Amino acid sequence: MKTMLLxxxxxxxxxxxxxxxxxxxxxECRGGPRENWTNVEKLKAKLIAEGWTIKKAKPxxxxxxxxxxxxxxxxxxxFFHPVSLKPVLILKRxxxxxxxxxx
Amino acid sequence: xxxxxxxxxxxxxxxALPGAAMALSFVTGEADAMDMxxxxxxxSARLMILAMLIGPLSEVAxxxxxxxxxxxxxxxFGFSAFLYASAHLVFYVIDMGTIEDMLxxxxxxxxxxxxxxxxxxxxxxxxxxxxALRVMRRGWKQAQRCAYPAAVLTLFxxxxxxxxxxxxxxxxxxxxxxxxxxxxxxxxxxRKKELPx
Numbered sequence: 281m282k283t284m285l286l287x288x289x290x291x292x293x294x295x296x297x298x299x300x301x302x303x304x305x306x307x308e309c310r311g312g313p314r315e316n317w318t319n320v321e322k323l324k325a326k327l328i329a330e331g332w333t334i335k336k337a338k339p340x341x342x343x344x345x346x347x348x349x350x351x352x353x354x355x356x357x358x359f360f361h362p363v364s365l366k367p368v369l370i371l372k373r374x375x376x377x378x379x380x381x382x383x
Numbered sequence: 384x385x386x387x388x389x390x391x392x393x394x395x396x397x398x399a400l401p402g403a404a405m406a407l408s409f410v411t412g413e414a415d416a417m418d419m420x421x422x423x424x425x426x427s428a429r430l431m432i433l434a435m436l437i438g439p440l441s442e443v444a445x446x447x448x449x450x451x452x453x454x455x456x457x458x459x460f461g462f463s464a465f466l467y468a469s470a471h472l473v474f475y476v477i478d479m480g481t482i483e484d485m486l487x488x489x490x491x492x493x494x495x496x497x498x499x500x501x502x503x504x505x506x507x508x509x510x511x512x513x514x515a516l517r518v519m520r521r522g523w524k525q526a527q528r529c530a531y532p533a534a535v536l537t538l539f540x541x542x543x544x545x546x547x548x549x550x551x552x553x554x555x556x557x558x559x560x561x562x563x564x565x566x567x568x569x570x571x572x573x574r575k576k577e578l579p580x
Contacts, residue, residue, distance in 0.1 A: 306546050335417060335478075347417060355479070355488060374493035374543045 307369045307383060309343035311362040320344055323365045343368060350377075394456060398463040401426050402470065416477040421545075423474060427467035428537050428551075431504065432558050434461035435530050439561035443568060458511050461530070465508025472501055493543035496536045503533035534558065 331351030343359040358370040370378040408414040437457045441450040479485045506529040516523045541551040
C-alpha cells in the first residue's frame with residue numbers, strides 16, 4: 281500500500297522537476313526555416329515606431345517573442361511571425377489580448 | 384557522513400545554492416530581473432511543496448529515521464520557500480519599475496493570485512519561528528495552515544501566467560496525492576472513543 285502511494289508520488293515529483301521550466305509552447309507561429317527570417321532589429325524598429333516600449337525581443341521556437349509595453353500601456357508578452365513580422369499572439373499576464381486569425 | 388547530513392549548515396547551504404546561482408547570473412548581467420522571475424518562483428513553489436509534503440509523507444510512510452529527519456527540518460524548507468518568494472517579488476518590482484504599472488495589472492488573474500499567494504506565504508514564513516510559536520500558542524497552527532491557500536494560489540498563479548499547466552500540476556501532484564492519501568487513511572482509522580466528562 282505504502283509503495284503504491286509513494287512510488288507514483290516520487291515519479292510525478294521527478295517528472296515535475298525534469299519538466300523544462302522555460303520551454304515556451306504557447307503558440308506555433310509557423311515561421312519556417314530560420315535563414316528566411318527577417319532580422320529581429322527590423323521588428324524592434326517597427327514596434328518602437330508604433331509606440332511600443334521593448335524590454336526584450338528574441339527568437340523562441342518558430343516565433344519572435346517580445347516582452348514590452350504596448351502603445352495602450354499594457355505590459356505584454358507577445359509573439360510575432362518571424363518573416364512577416366505580423367503579431368500572432370499578445371498576452372497580458374497570461375490573458376489573451378490578441379490572436380491572429382488561423383492561429 | 385551522518386554528521387554531514389545532520390549539519391544544519393550543510394542543509395542551509397544546499398537550500399541557498401539555487402539562489403546563489405541565480406544571484407550570480409543577475410549580478411554578472413547574464414540575466415535581468417525578468418529572467419529571474421521564473422526560477423525564483425519555481426524554487427519557492429518546490430520548497431513549499433517539499434515542506435507541505437513532509438507531514439502527509441511521514442504519516443503514510445510511518446515512523447522512520449528519514450521521515451524524522453525531514454520533520455525536524457520541515458520549517459527550514461518552508462522558510463526557504465518564503466525567502467525565494469520574497470526574491471520573486473523583489474525581481475517583479477524591479478522588472479515593473481513603477482507602482483503605476485504594477486497597479487495597472489493587479490486585476491489580472493495571473494497577477495492577483497500571485498499577490499495573494501505571497502501574502503499567505505508571508506504569514507507562514509514570518510510566523511515560522513519559536514518566538515512566534517510562544518506568542519501565538521494555539522493560533523500558531525492556524526497561521527501555518529495558510530500554506531494550503533498559498534499552495535492553491537501558487538498553482539493557479541503559475542498555470543495562468545505561463546500556460547504550463549502540465550509542469551505546474553506535475554510539481555503539485557505528489558502533494559495532492561499524499562494529502563488525499565492522508566485524508567483516506569484518517570477516515571479509515573477508527574476514532575478513539577470519547578471519555579465521559
